Amino acid sequence: MRHVTRKERREIRFFRCGGATSRPNADAPTSSPDSIMEPNPKPNHGISAYYQTRAEHHAIISGDWLSQAQAAAAAGHPPEEPPASAAASKPFSVIDEFNHWRRKPDLAEAVAAIMALVAGIRSSDATTMMELEIELKKASDALKSWDTTSISLSAGCDLFMRYVTRTSALEYDDFHAAKLRLIERGEKFGEISLKARRTIAMLGQDFIFDGCTILVHGFSRVVLEVLKLAASNRKLFRVFCTEGRPDKTGLRLSKELATLGIPVKLLIDSAVAYAMDEVDMVLVGADGVVESGGVINMMGTYQTALVAHSMNKPVYVAAESYKFARLYPLDQKDLEPALRLIEFGVPIPAGVEIEKSARDYTPPQYLTLLFTDLGVLTPSVVSDELIQLYL
Incomplete structure (x- = not known):
């Protein structure tokens, strides 16, 4: 009887659960300490961008900062928005938007990705649901490739895509109504994610x-x-x-x-x-x-x-x-x-x-x-x- 390899065992267990997986590219680019806050981290000794970000945040995190952020979240105040001038001066970039949110020490990378994806829906010039979903999928893939080793980033993007697109566009009379529904669902998902820690x-x-x-x-x-x-x-x-x-x-x-x-x-x-x-x-x-x-x-x-x-x-x-x-x-x-x-x-x-x-x-x-x-x-x-x- 032929020996079943580890890879084959893993695939069998995944399909039994009704899903599939694809292993990230181990050769994907990662970041250097000097490029931690750059939109597109550059490779340096194979260090994960995810852990570079954590190190940067932990070095500056403070109890006062956490208290202020948690008080704002408890009061239901929306997080700080990106500067309007910056948004108007250049085309929307989901990576730039993600980098804006991930600079906040108290915000998890997965939540930063969710914020960026919601902004992507708002700024989209798509005229059909098919175009919008294609744009959203590309944005999600771009975020996941930012650091293929970040499990929470990848999972957050996948869950967001499942959550916001599970309602059929056929339920709405026009594209504008369907787009507003996606934005509403995206904001709801972001709100749930922000409150998760307190729960x-x-x-x-x-x-x-x-x-x-x-x-x-x-x-x-x-x-x-x-x-x-x-x-x-x-x-x-x-x-x-x-x-x-x-x-x-x-x-x-x-x-x-x-x-x-x-x-x-x-x-x-x-x-x-x-x-x-x-x-x-x-x-x-x-x-x-x-x-x-x-x-x-x-x-x-x-x-x-x-x-x-x-x-x-x-x-x-x-x-x-x-x-x-x-x-x-x-x-x-x-x-x-x-x-x-x-x-x-x-x-x-x-x-x-x-x-x-x-x-x-x-x-x-x-x-x-x-x-x-x-x-x-x-x-x-x-x-x-x-x-x-x-x-």
Whole structure:
């Protein structure tokens, strides 16, 4: 009997779920540190534009900025619009529009893409629904190719396309009415996405109790929102932050939590097992939630979950629904590489290879619950929710 290859197994599992996938081009251009805010990032050492953006944002993010942004969102105020003069001076570019929104530290890249796509519908000169949908598809593809390693960006674009185009244009008497309906649906999707973080924070409050110790890994804005709301509700808890090498994400998160008056202890990444007996729960974010119910997140999430599982500690994941992606990785090497610049601070001997992978895959059996804007889900339910989202 012929041996079935890994690729064939993956395709079989995808078609059983009623969908298909296409792996991004591993040779797609990525960005350099100097081109982080340029519309079209240039390749430099294969570093992912997605992680360059995260590093840039985390370096300048502040508690005051977050408070102002969240207050504006809670009050229902629309986000800042691009300057009218800039829009009038040159033709619309979905990449330029995306770059305008992604510069905001509190705005996820997927939401920035959604904002750009809505603007694309508004500025379109199409005269038929067919032309408009073709333009929208090209804009979505352009955004996804900006960084093929960004799972949330790709998933956000795909979900947006499904959401805004699922209503048939035949329901409307004229093209103008149909276009207005698409804009309305696009704005609604953007509104839902903007509120997702707050919704997740409220759902997570039932799991944080007085006197508990929470271990977090990496800098996640939704995890920060969960902890921030718990602190505002006068819950008494402490947080262990892993250092988060090489970009010191844990150090940045610890500063934010300390500003909020939350007791924080900073751990080196290799001290997770040593400190786990003091921990009541692990709380992490996610770059992407896949069909198996597992998550793709910052490197080290997998080993943290393994240690927690072995010591019977619950592992909770906080992730927005626009990060639900139609992917089914079978192992760690089944992921599209997302690379980061690694600095050890000392000369590296010639011929020594450096592992630059920025993320790993945590299988569902090591996760307890996922806090999402769709509700609190077990990993086994994710595939059902994914099918509903994409259909």
